[in-house]
Amino acid sequence: xxxxxxxxxxxxxxxxxxxxxxxxxxxxxxxxxxxxxxxxxxxxxxxxxxxxxxxxxxxxxxxxxxxxxxxxxxxxxxxxxxxxxxxxxxxxxxxxxxxxxxxxxxxxxxxxxxxxxxxxxxxxxxxxxxxxxxxxxxxxxxxxxxxxxxxxxxxxxxxxxxxxxxxxxxxxxxxxxxxxxxxxxxxxxxxxxxxxxxxxxxxxxxxxxxxxxxxxxxxxxxxxxxxxxxxx
Amino acid sequence: xxxxxxxxxxxxxxxxxxxxxxxxxxxxxxxxxxxxxxxxxxxxxxxxxxxx
Numbered sequence: 001x002x003x004x005x006x007x008x009x010x011x012x013x014x015x016x017x018x019x020x021x022x023x024x025x026x027x028x029x030x031x032x033x034x035x036x037x038x039x040x041x042x043x044x045x046x047x048x049x050x051x052x053x054x055x056x057x058x059x060x061x062x063x064x065x066x067x068x069x070x071x072x073x074x075x076x077x078x079x080x081x082x083x084x085x086x087x088x089x090x091x092x093x094x095x096x097x098x099x100x101x102x103x104x105x106x107x108x109x110x111x112x113x114x115x116x117x118x119x120x121x122x123x124x125x126x127x128x129x130x131x132x133x134x135x136x137x138x139x140x141x142x143x144x145x146x147x148x149x150x151x152x153x154x155x156x157x158x159x160x161x162x163x164x165x166x167x168x169x170x171x172x173x174x175x176x177x178x179x180x181x182x183x184x185x186x187x188x189x190x191x192x193x194x195x196x197x198x199x200x201x202x203x204x205x206x207x208x209x210x211x212x213x214x215x216x217x218x219x220x221x222x223x224x225x226x227x228x229x230x231x232x
Numbered sequence: 233x234x235x236x237x238x239x240x241x242x243x244x245x246x247x248x249x250x251x252x253x254x255x256x257x258x259x260x261x262x263x264x265x266x267x268x269x270x271x272x273x274x275x276x277x278x279x280x281x282x283x284x
Binding site: 001035036037038039041042045046049085088091092095096099100102103104205209212213215216219220222223226227230 | 234235236238239240242243245246247249250253254257258261264265268269271272275276278279
């Protein structure tokens with residue numbers, strides 16, 4: 001396997017530095033929110049990981065479409081990489097959100113539309129990974145996965161729009177809040193800057209991890225092909 | 233307004249979870265990479281032995 005390209009090494013260093021900067025923005029630059037106090041600071045990474053995670057699931061669906069058109073295994077590797085990293089990011093979103101919810105709503109979890117759709121979204125893609133394990137033939141597995149990510153992607157806009165379409169207690173960060181919302185707050189310009197910086201940071205981290213995960217997928221494919229050759 | 237100490241504790245818990253999950257995922261990528269590299273080396277050695 002080829003060693004890491006210089007661009008990837010540069011991206012590794014840049015990701016670490018920008019992540020440190022994002023932490024400084026959150027803890028040193030962004031002001032304390034009056035009502036929620038310190039716990040509101042969870043929100044910056046909660047939003048960023050959620051946003052990037054959702055985009056990753058959509059990217060996986062796009063890779064699935066390209067696989068179905070081109071029948072090239074490299075698109076299956078890209079699709080799997082996008083799903084896996086998005087699952088990790090979305091898991092962070094859900095858990096960090098629950099920790100924020102405990103002092104704000106008085107409960108870690110409540111079956112309201114956003115939390116329910118987010119949980120379904122996460123489970124849809126966990127099932128994707130489990131079902132992939134059950135198919136040995138690489139072409140069949142890739143075809144199945146491509147169709148699955150296409151259907152699974154439907155849950156992304158549903159999750160995103162749930163707080164805008166249904167009556168919910170989850171705050172809408174950008175746009176109008178429902179009257180039932182608990183824990184919403186007006187963002188100052190410093191809070192907005194921090195939020196967008198966190199979004200940018202997690203986008204860079206996503207690209208970095210994505211690149212590493214694709215390389216891992218290529219190595220796994222190489223090993224799988226060699227093993228099959230040995231068996232024949 | 234939330235109690236400052238309680239609020240700070242939840243914030244720390246949140247960031248501990250965020251950093252831990254990211255770190256665990258990074259470690260999982262490194263471990264999988266090492267295992268696959270070892271597999272690749274073993275297969276190549278086996279192939280070389282068969283050829284000889």
